[in-house]
Amino acid sequence: MAKNAPKIGVYICHCGINIAQTVDVKAVAEYAATLPNVVVARDYMYMCSDPGQDLIKKDIKEIGLTRVVVAACSPRMHEPTFRGAVFGAGMNPYLYEMCNIREQCSWVHVDKAEATAKAKDLIRSAVARASLLEPLEDRYADVTKAVMVVGAGIAGIQAALDIAEAGHKVYLVEREPSIGGHMAQLDKTFPTLDCSACILTPKMVDVSRHPNVELLTLSTVKKVSGFVGNFTVTVHQKARYVDVKQCTACGDCAKVCPQRFPNEFDLGLATRSAIYQPFPQAVPAAYCRNDQQCLGSLPLACGKCLQACEKKCIDFDQKDIVRDYEVGAIVIATGTDVFDATTLPEFGYGKYPDVLTSLEFERLCSAGGPTQGHIVRISDGEEPKDVVFIHCVGSRDKAVGNEYCSRVCCMFIIKQAHLLKDKMPDTNVTSYYMDIRAYGKGFEEFYDRVREEGVRFKRGKPSEIFRRKGKLVVRVDDTLLGKVIEHETDMVVLGVGLVPSEGYRELAQTLKLSLSSDRFFLEAHPKLRPVDTNIDGVYLAGCAQGPKDIPDTVAQAKGAASSAIALLNRGKVKVDPIVADINEDVCSSCHICEALCPYQALIYDEHKHTMTVNQILCKGCGVCPSACPSAAITLKHFTSAQIDAQLEALLERAGSSEEGAMQEPVKEKVEA
Amino acid sequence: MAEFNPTIIGFACNWCCYAGADLAGTSRMKYPPNLRLIRVMCSGRIDPQFILKAFKEGADGIFIGGCHPGDCHYVSGNYKAEKRIDLLKGLLAGLSNEPERLELHWVSATEGQIFANEVTSFTERIRKLGPLALDAPAPVQQDAPPEKQTPVPAAEPVVPPPAEDSGRKPDLTHLKAVPEAGQFASRIPQFKIPDGA
Numbered sequence: 009m010a011k012n013a014p015k016i017g018v019y020i021c022h023c024g025i026n027i028a029q030t031v032d033v034k035a036v037a038e039y040a041a042t043l044p045n046v047v048v049a050r051d052y053m054y055m056c057s058d059p060g061q062d063l064i065k066k067d068i069k070e071i072g073l074t075r076v077v078v079a080a081c082s083p084r085m086h087e088p089t090f091r092g093a094v095f096g097a098g099m100n101p102y103l104y105e106m107c108n109i110r111e112q113c114s115w116v117h118v119d120k121a122e123a124t125a126k127a128k129d130l131i132r133s134a135v136a137r138a139s140l141l142e143p144l145e146d147r148y149a150d151v152t153k154a155v156m157v158v159g160a161g162i163a164g165i166q167a168a169l170d171i172a173e174a175g176h177k178v179y180l181v182e183r184e185p186s187i188g189g190h191m192a193q194l195d196k197t198f199p200t201l202d203c204s205a206c207i208l209t210p211k212m213v214d215v216s217r218h219p220n221v222e223l224l225t226l227s228t229v230k231k232v233s234g235f236v237g238n239f240t241v242t243v244h245q246k247a248r249y250v251d252v253k254q255c256t257a258c259g260d261c262a263k264v265c266p267q268r269f270p271n272e273f274d275l276g277l278a279t280r281s282a283i284y285q286p287f288p289q290a291v292p293a294a295y296c297r298n299d300q301q302c303l304g305s306l307p308l309a310c311g312k313c314l315q316a317c318e319k320k321c322i323d324f325d326q327k328d329i330v331r332d333y334e335v336g337a338i339v340i341a342t343g344t345d346v347f348d349a350t351t352l353p354e355f356g357y358g359k360y361p362d363v364l365t366s367l368e369f370e371r372l373c374s375a376g377g378p379t380q381g382h383i384v385r386i387s388d389g390e391e392p393k394d395v396v397f398i399h400c401v402g403s404r405d406k407a408v409g410n411e412y413c414s415r416v417c418c419m420f421i422i423k424q425a426h427l428l429k430d431k432m433p434d435t436n437v438t439s440y441y442m443d444i445r446a447y448g449k450g451f452e453e454f455y456d457r458v459r460e461e462g463v464r465f466k467r468g469k470p471s472e473i474f475r476r477k478g479k480l481v482v483r484v485d486d487t488l489l490g491k492v493i494e495h496e497t498d499m500v501v502l503g504v505g506l507v508p509s510e511g512y513r514e515l516a517q518t519l520k521l522s523l524s525s526d527r528f529f530l531e532a533h534p535k536l537r538p539v540d541t542n543i544d545g546v547y548l549a550g551c552a553q554g555p556k557d558i559p560d561t562v563a564q565a566k567g568a569a570s571s572a573i574a575l576l577n578r579g580k581v582k583v584d585p586i587v588a589d590i591n592e593d594v595c596s597s598c599h600i601c602e603a604l605c606p607y608q609a610l611i612y613d614e615h616k617h618t619m620t621v622n623q624i625l626c627k628g629c630g631v632c633p634s635a636c637p638s639a640a641i642t643l644k645h646f647t648s649a650q651i652d653a654q655l656e657a658l659l660e661r662a663g664s665s666e667e668g669a670m671q672e673p674v675k676e677k678v679e680a
Numbered sequence: 681m682a683e684f685n686p687t688i689i690g691f692a693c694n695w696c697c698y699a700g701a702d703l704a705g706t707s708r709m710k711y712p713p714n715l716r717l718i719r720v721m722c723s724g725r726i727d728p729q730f731i732l733k734a735f736k737e738g739a740d741g742i743f744i745g746g747c748h749p750g751d752c753h754y755v756s757g758n759y760k761a762e763k764r765i766d767l768l769k770g771l772l773a774g775l776s777n778e779p780e781r782l783e784l785h786w787v788s789a790t791e792g793q794i795f796a797n798e799v800t801s802f803t804e805r806i807r808k809l810g811p812l813a814l815d816a817p818a819p820v821q822q823d824a825p826p827e828k829q830t831p832v833p834a835a836e837p838v839v840p841p842p843a844e845d846s847g848r849k850p851d852l853t854h855l856k857a858v859p860e861a862g863q864f865a866s867r868i869p870q871f872k873i874p875d876g877a
Contacts, residue, residue: 084694084698111706112701112705116711123713130716520751523788606756607755627754629721629722631722631725634725634726634764643725646720646721646725651730652730655718655730655733658716
């Protein structure tokens with residue numbers, strides 16, 4: 009062995025039986041010991057455990073290892089763990105290489121011989137790469153002490169309050185004229201029957217009055233740049249045309265407005281004027297003018313509101329504002345929309361006025377709703393004598409592309425059935441379900457109570473709703489009776505599922521966030537990092553990550569807030585040292601890289617006549633080194649030499665016979 | 681003749697395809713063990729030279745995975761990868777008449793199933809194609825064991841020139857003293873330009 013050759017230690021993890029069941033770990037360890045520059049190869053049950061890490065640390069100190077390779081799970085899982093371990097033993101963490109023989113070998117292959125051969129190949133490649141690894145120094149950047157919370161439903165409000173309470177600046181961005189989200193539309197919450205507005209509106213007021221919170225309503229995120237701790241977010245704020253500070257929400261302007269439009273807050277069950285307040289408890293408590301619907305300010309056209317407003321708060325000349333905000337972290341709390349029931353024409357939603365969605369029914373139940381809480385048929389204003397609820401509309405349905413369970417609709421409908429029975433005890437209430445999912449605290453007890461109140465639960469998914477002699481007929485296969493029944497009723501409520509909030513895809517692309525297959529934002533790890541995302545410094549709260557009820561939403565919002573607070577309090581953030589580097593002696597200043605870099609990190613130095621890399625702007629993607637015609641650019645930690653070595657090692661056997669190539673010479677290597 | 685077992689090299693970007701491959705593992709999906717995946721941060725890092733080198737060293741097929749259009753973690757690296765792969769396929773068509781040995785797929789972090797499916801079908805396609813024979817203009821004809829069909833020495837005279845031409849159509853003339861073009865291709869940028877350019 010050459011004098012300056014690296015001394016590599018290879019550690020192979022059994023991961024219980026996760027790796028060991030399809031990979032012959034002992035044989036792989038013996039093989040690894042024969043690889044060039046390898047001075048020790050060991051196998052161990054759980055390398056990530058403390059004793060496993062101690063094994064590595066001990067060898068670094070006693071044998072003087074200069075490189076460490078751990079063959080275990082994905083680097084996306086435990087690379088930071090082992091980097092920490094080697095760092096603890098005084099080694100540069102970037103001299104550590106991870107070899108993925110679990111997710112990409114033992115778990116995906118069946119044949120033990122083939123999996124073992126692949127594991128050997130992968131380790132040979134990792135060792136070849138490890139020999140060429142170079143030490144890199146971590147860099148640190150300051151963290152901007154501010155957070156942007158996108159979405160001001162209960163998740164965003166809670167996260168904003170927690171962060172503001174910790175003493176940090178919060179920009180709370182909301183697309184609608186008022187904060188509050190869907191929770192503001194609810195009458196009661198399950199299973200405790202708390203009045204939704206009574207528990208939400210104080211929080212809305214708190215967050216709007218908090219000195220650390222800046223509320224940005226009618227606003228959307230247009231662009232995000234930067235990195236963890238140092239994001240620049242461009243926010244587009246639409247003009248409200250009403251001075252929020254001056255407006256007292258007296259409503260004089262709305263009274264004189266001649267225009268009428270469906271009220272979004274009441275889902276079109278009521279109307280509003282072109283200058284309006286979404287709902288009486290709206291925050292900020294100011295009116296808002298829709299410039300598309302307004303007739304205009306000219307006296308000939310209209311301009312009545314201008315005259316009616318005594319305080320002169322209305323300003324037709326207000327302009328949209330596009331502003332950049334510097335923040336250290338971003339919380340995504342964009343929530344959810346309800347499933348569009350017109351997608352399922354068999355239920356007749358949109359065709360029969362007495363077929364409602366559960367959210368519309370909620371507005372009918374609400375004392376602040378269009379009927380002041382009287383539950384009546386939309387078609388004739390009469391009280392229904394028979395009401396049918398249908399579960400799982402747009403959830404657990406592959407045909408509409410929503411395979412997931414929306415989690416809240418079972419309890420939501422059970423609660424609505426209760427509200428109905430409570431207000432009108434003589435009404436027949438039937439609920440057609442696929443399965444009842446009453447999994448939460450107090451849910452099953454509430455379900456039992458509602459059954460005892462006389463709500464009938466029948467198992468079956470209705471196939472069709474049609475009208476016969478003025479009555480709605482629900483045709484359903486009652487799977488417990490085993491026969492198809494036709495249920496005549498006065499009103500049908502569709503328990504619509506939850507879908508990602510409108511604009512989720514644009515936001516995902518703006519932030520480069522991943523989406524799960526259900527189209528909600530993807531968390532960094534489904535079990536252990538449920539509020540983190542694949543972007544450091546961007547956290548998820550509430551239904552943006554997947555359907556959930558209010559307590560779960562609040563819990564996740566608090567989790568996201570605490571993650572953001574921890575980041576801000578730390579004050580420093582590690583910046584990846586994996587960046588491009590230019591060999592100025594070789595650079596021919598052809599400028600090819602300059603045009604390719606999406607971050608403008610490559611800049612021409614007029615004095616040196618070469619390109620240079622701004623290492624703060626560089627994100628380390630490696631687009632430039634693979635385009636440089638002079639091979640003057642190196643991407644640290646992913647150098648061409650390292651990747652070439654990996655390739656050569658992987659393909660070592662390809663030219664010769666499969667098994668014969670495996671050399672046997674066992675040097676005197678240490679065995680665990 | 682025993683069934684041909686192709687050697688397949690994969691390149692996957694860290695954020696989408698590699699995470700998708702991990703998900704395939706976490707979900708215990710199965711695919712053929714021929715694939716050997718190399719992780720890079722972005723599909724834009726995949727230098728055409730790596731691909732040519734892999735073919736030269738004996739790979740029968742190369743699978744490249746990046747983020748879906750619009751989803752690249754680094755804004756636009758996947759588009760650059762796509763362009764490079766397209767160009768390279770043209771070159772491969774000239775070399776071996778089998779540009780289908782190189783495939784680019786978009787696999788997101790949640791598409792474990794798609795990753796497993798694509799790898800499986802790609803492996804089968806390469807298995808049908810047989811071993812890569814860079815030196816033989818006509819497709820496979822020898823009866824020798826498949827492993828012998830990609831003799832490295834025979835491949836050498838054919839591949840290196842395109843390797844130098846591929847991504848780096850070098851306008852090196854303005855660099856005054858270029859020792860030899862091979863030195864750029866071998867990526868050992870140790871030489872100095874004699875006089876300050």
